[in-house]
Amino acid sequence: EFGPERRVIAFQNLGIQCVRRREVRDAILQRVSRGINPFNVPREQLLQTEEYDLNVVRLCFQIYLQDETGMYSTMLPPIVSNPIYDNRAPNTAELRICRVNKNSGSVKGGDEIFLLCDKVQKDDIEVRFFTQTWEAKGSFSQADVHRQVAIVFKTPAYCDTSI
Template identity: 80%
Template sequence: LGDIFWLLYPPLKITNIPEVQIFEQPKQRGMRFRYRVEGRSAGSIPGEKSSENNRTYPSIQILNYCGKGKVRVSLVSKSEPYKPHPHDLVGKDCKDGIYETEFGPDRRVIAFQNLGIQCVRRREVKDSIVQRITRGINPFNVPREQLLQTEEYDLNVVRLCIQVYLQDENGQYTRALMPIVTNPIYDNRSPNTAELRICRVNRNTGSVKGEDEIFLLCDKVQKGTVPPVYS
């Protein structure tokens, strides 16, 4: 009976190994990627729980660890293998498209409040990827040949990649935890990935017999790609 019990109810796996978890995902739609030439702020990536009255941001928590560390955030491609993305992160503590900062033992949850996405043009993709290679920004060690296949990069969607480094006995940040990625973030400028919105409707009531003609005016919808569903 004892053997059967443990087969039906295996013991919970308890580990003391430090690991990174997503505390709040970024909001996937509604943000516009900005070009450098626009000369305007790229804004801040909101969290998925963010609202007009309560602004939240993407955040992580580090389990089974209390001490100092360093966190690096970069952009990677939507699909595996996760390649460094040519777009840049911009904002406080960002340099060359990468965000880096240190944290102390009191930081249970680390939120990324000032991260914006600055996009590059298709002709600038190769130069941006070469810069990533030169700086050693390749969290998932994708072969160089694949990184340079620039036509495969989707410029309308990115993911955040979070890498955490903990202090060793010498106080150096050499203990790298497994990198993690967030849900995809889509550029609101692109018709294929934008947040759909009904701008105007000609009527909001109808006969129970049906057959009423209704016109919906929407923005950023490509013809034939979005079927209407009524419920």
């Protein structure tokens, strides 16, 4: 469905083919030779491939309108999608808690909790406990993160231990 009232197109079974780090430069040169550069980035900047994040992409769509003779001669401005993140990459995947061994503990803190999750990065984790007026973090070290899928931590003391 596409028209003046509805400007959404759905693509079924669309896949994204990954490019290896060593092949990025060739892929960029191929796009430049075809005139594909929707953000008009200077060529020198495009070729600085070491700064590319290969875990996120945007799709660029180019539309040509058919004229009266049947030729596709009228080119519309390119449309670029929102970023699409690789869900398998730990640094871009949305964190998902799969299982936790306890959901209650002492107000004094110090309870050991085992949290099973999808892939996480050891150096980019914090476990937060909070209410509207209080916040504290669970304590653990990088050694307490097991194979990117489990975190063992100790609970903090609650702000009011008299409850």
